[in-house]
Amino acid sequence: MPIILILIGLVLVIYNYIALKKESIPFEIHDNEEKLKKNNSFENVLEKSKDELNEYKIELGVFRKNVAESLTELQEEILEIKKYLNIIKNNDNLYEDKIEKENLIIEEDSFYNKFDNNVISEINFNNNSMKRKSSDTEKIADSKKTEKIKELLNEGLSEDEICHRLSISKGEVLLVKDLYKK
Template sequence: MLIFILIIIGCLLILLNLKAIKKEEKSFYNIFHNTEENMEDVEIKLGKIRQEFSETILELQKEIVDIKKDIDKLYTIIELNNGNLKDEESLQEISINKKIEHEEKTNIDFKKNTKINKSDKNSIKIDEISDLLMKGYSVEEIGDKLGVGKGEILLVRDLYLK
């Protein structure tokens, strides 16, 4: 009788545990199924991104190959024309050097002339201002006669005439 009671209690425990396991399986199954669906979405997105990257990489590789071919063509053209280019370049350099030398000479001459003219004009103004000051004209009268500002007359008077 004791064995019979133990067997009944064991069967009851097994049935209760099976019901609990089924409930857990349903909740676990739902969670697993949801994550599986989400993983599929993520994997699809990853697949699309990988496809885009592979396409762009393929395009870049094609462009690189085309550029390499163009560079090789240009190198061969340069090598063929290298002798002709050296002669033309030397002629161009000579003509450019002559132009630069001519421009430098004209610039130097122009600078000398402008310095002389500026110093002549300044000395003439200084002489005129000093003459008018010696005659007793006021600063305003000198400015009106020469068309020069009062500040310039005062500056000349203070710097050059003392």
């Protein structure tokens, strides 16, 4: 078995030695067959793959540049949003402080209004008693009018004549007349 492995190794070494000699042919040969062989050589394949790799590197570079620009724009927008949030938070704090001040003012006002309401209610009470007195006199005057209207109706005068004598409207006369019919 070791002899077989040694023979396979020698065959591979000889085959590769011959392939290397064929690649070392000078570049000045202009024969088409040699050019085809040269195009299929390892060096040419390696050069082509390097060129393709360079194209991919350029495309990757452009892609990285675009991604970096997008990330930069996003970071700037995030910073702007943070600034706006801070401004809004400050405004909310100011608004809350303003509400607290207004509540304190309202409490103070309600404290003073209690005293004012007591004074005003006493004044209103006095005014109400004065109004009652005046309304009582009006009732007395109205009752006298109604009695006169009743008397004149009983005497047989018409509504127009009663209106002229008492200097009141015809509607009042009709109202009193209808009320006392019932």
